[in-house]
Amino acid sequence: MIQVDNLVKAFGPKLAVNEVSFTVERGEVLGFLGPNGAGKSTTMRMVTGFIPPTSGAIRVGGYDVLENPLPAKRLIGYLPENAPAYADMTVQGFLAFAAELRGLAGMARRGAVDRAVELCFLENVRHQVIDTLSKGYKHRTCLAQALIHDPDVLIMDEPTDGLDPNQKHEVRNLIKRMGANKAIVFSTHILEEVEAACSRVIIIDRGRIVANGTPEELKSRAPNAGAVWLRVKGVPALALTDELSGIAGAASAEVMKDEAGIVEIRVYPDHAKAGAGLTGEVAELAAQQKWTIDELRTEEGRLDEVFRAITLPDTVKGQ
Amino acid sequence: MSAWTNINAIVKRELGGYFTSPIAYVFLVIFLLLTGFFTFTVGSFFERGEASLVSFFTWHPWLYLFLVPAVGMRLWSEERRLGTMELLLTMPVTTWQALIGKFLASWLFLALALALTFPVVITVNYLGNPDNGVIFAGYVGSLLLAGSYLAITCMTSAMTRNQVISFIVAVLICLFLILAGYEPVTGLLSRFASARVVDLVAAFSVMTHFDAFQRGVIDLRDVLFFASLMGFALFTTGVIIRSHRAG
Numbered sequence: 413m414i415q416v417d418n419l420v421k422a423f424g425p426k427l428a429v430n431e432v433s434f435t436v437e438r439g440e441v442l443g444f445l446g447p448n449g450a451g452k453s454t455t456m457r458m459v460t461g462f463i464p465p466t467s468g469a470i471r472v473g474g475y476d477v478l479e480n481p482l483p484a485k486r487l488i489g490y491l492p493e494n495a496p497a498y499a500d501m502t503v504q505g506f507l508a509f510a511a512e513l514r515g516l517a518g519m520a521r522r523g524a525v526d527r528a529v530e531l532c533f534l535e536n537v538r539h540q541v542i543d544t545l546s547k548g549y550k551h552r553t554c555l556a557q558a559l560i561h562d563p564d565v566l567i568m569d570e571p572t573d574g575l576d577p578n579q580k581h582e583v584r585n586l587i588k589r590m591g592a593n594k595a596i597v598f599s600t601h602i603l604e605e606v607e608a609a610c611s612r613v614i615i616i617d618r619g620r621i622v623a624n625g626t627p628e629e630l631k632s633r634a635p636n637a638g639a640v641w642l643r644v645k646g647v648p649a650l651a652l653t654d655e656l657s658g659i660a661g662a663a664s665a666e667v668m669k670d671e672a673g674i675v676e677i678r679v680y681p682d683h684a685k686a687g688a689g690l691t692g693e694v695a696e697l698a699a700q701q702k703w704t705i706d707e708l709r710t711e712e713g714r715l716d717e718v719f720r721a722i723t724l725p726d727t728v729k730g731q
Numbered sequence: 732m733s734a735w736t737n738i739n740a741i742v743k744r745e746l747g748g749y750f751t752s753p754i755a756y757v758f759l760v761i762f763l764l765l766t767g768f769f770t771f772t773v774g775s776f777f778e779r780g781e782a783s784l785v786s787f788f789t790w791h792p793w794l795y796l797f798l799v800p801a802v803g804m805r806l807w808s809e810e811r812r813l814g815t816m817e818l819l820l821t822m823p824v825t826t827w828q829a830l831i832g833k834f835l836a837s838w839l840f841l842a843l844a845l846a847l848t849f850p851v852v853i854t855v856n857y858l859g860n861p862d863n864g865v866i867f868a869g870y871v872g873s874l875l876l877a878g879s880y881l882a883i884t885c886m887t888s889a890m891t892r893n894q895v896i897s898f899i900v901a902v903l904i905c906l907f908l909i910l911a912g913y914e915p916v917t918g919l920l921s922r923f924a925s926a927r928v929v930d931l932v933a934a935f936s937v938m939t940h941f942d943a944f945q946r947g948v949i950d951l952r953d954v955l956f957f958a959s960l961m962g963f964a965l966f967t968t969g970v971i972i973r974s975h976r977a978g
Contacts, residue, residue, distance in 0.1 A: 457817070460821040461820075461821060462817050462820055462821050462976060463976045463977065464976065464977055481825075482823045482825070483823075485821060485822065485823040486823045488821070490818075490821045492814060492817045492818060492821070493814075494814055496813050496814030496815045496817060496818050497813075497815065497818070498744070498748070498813070498815055499813060500748050500751050500752050501744070501747070501748070501751070505747070509740060509743075509744050510822070512736075512740040513737060513740050513741075513822040513823065513824055514822070514823065515733065515736070515823070541751070554818075557818070
């Protein structure tokens with residue numbers, strides 16, 4: 413549905429977006445991650461046809477956004493950053509206006525407004541002026557506007573920004589549900605959101621795509637993905653490290669904590685030797701040595717660690 | 732067809748925007764009070780002893796100088812400040828449809844304000860026997876004048892997200908368009924420059940063209956002057972909006 417090729421946007425000498433390419437098919441939810449100012453919003457603004465790219469091509473539903481913007485825009489529902497809305501209108505009036513611009517009239521328009529109000533839980537504030545709404549309601553009003561014509565393509569810039577935890581949860585579920593038959597792109601800083609709702613993640617840093625894959629693929633790139641963590645009582649730390657790093661599938665073992673006879677230790681897998689069975693090997697060794705194990709678990713990589721590893725500036729990385 | 736639907740939706744929204752806030756009512760009251768004050772007190776409507784609306788129309792260029800920029804200053808600057816411009820222009824709407832819709836809405840609002848001055852027409856018809864054709868021409872001229880100022884305000888409002896700046900710049904440009912043909916200024920200019928230069932400068936003034944309407948003449952050239960002024964200002968607005976988006 414969305415096809416972006418070698419997108420470049422220069423603001424003066426600065427390249428805000430640099431050779432970005434990706435595709436999103438129907439049924440996919442693409443999460444856009446990146447530090448502030450990485451070029452997430454700029455990319456979305458170009459895909460929705462708000463700003464023209466310096467070079468590159470964008471196709472939405474087969475229509476070229478630059479040469480044939482109107483049919484492309486008809487397919488897109490867009491929630492811009494900070495969820496702008498006409499402050500002097502009521503929620504109902506604003507949604508009806510959006511529906512009218514989307515070419516809906518009469519019964520269809522009324523039906524669309526009702527549906528959007530219900531989807532975004534706006535029933536209580538339906539006749540209230542937008543200026544008087546709390547941030548969460550304003551945000552959902554703008555989201556409702558993006559959903560009003562049941563678009564095939566949904567592009568959302570930080571859809572959960574400014575919502576409380578319950579609302580965040582609702583919006584995430586909504587995204588996940590709609591993702592089944594739409595092509596969705598959304599940006600966020602919240603990593604758990606990506607894990608909860610996305611089928612694919614793109615990490616963008618200083619205008620470039622630095623990672624592209626499923627959340628699981630990205631997590632496995634974390635330094636401690638697949639590592640085994642265990643807490644042992646009454647065994648000296650040195651003996652533990654010696655034994656554990658001697659395991660065939662292990663690359664090294666690191667003592668995390670050593671207090672009052674309780675040692676916490678992490679065993680890193682040797683990826684070259686397919687470290688899938690590391691947990692079993694560690695458990696076997698512990699049984700042989702008759703260690704008293706308090707706790708033992710396999711660590712999954714955490715997305716925030718991957719994110720930090722990928723997006724920290726080189727100067728910081730070097731330290 | 733679809734273009735007209737879009738323009739229509741935007742006109743309705745903008746007009747609604749005027750009337751849901753106090754702006755519309757404040758403006759209408761001030762406009763009507765000031766037209767009354769200028770016509771009857773400053774313009775000495777009664778002392779003239781003639782059945783015409785000369786004292787009514789004479790003041791319009793000066794009245795509009797402040798009131799029209801006040802109506803139009805928020806048109807685009809507010810959209811930019813609130814970020815709704817991004818919303819509007821990512822809808823299936825072209826920049827031109829949005830531009831014309833917003834302009835038409837404000838012009839309709841000014842037309843409404845002008846229409847509400849109908850009591851002066853009734854008064855002058857009650858008191859005497861005026862040439863209603865001249866009065867009609869005066870109204871047409873006044874509406875075109877308001878449209879021209881409005882188009883200029885549209886342009887200045889697209890330049891900045893600050894309404895005050897957009898207001899001041901619009902007033903300055905409109906003031907220039909008045910002064911270029913204002914008699915004290917043309918008189919001063921004729922001391923230095925040849926008559927042809929003075930005429931040329933005066934031809935750019937709204938005063939020169941508005942005068943004809945007041946005398947009851949709807950000349951195609953005057954209509955074209957206002958139409959091209961509006962066309963130019965709106966075209967420039969479109970270019971400014973495009974350039975903002977290009978970053």
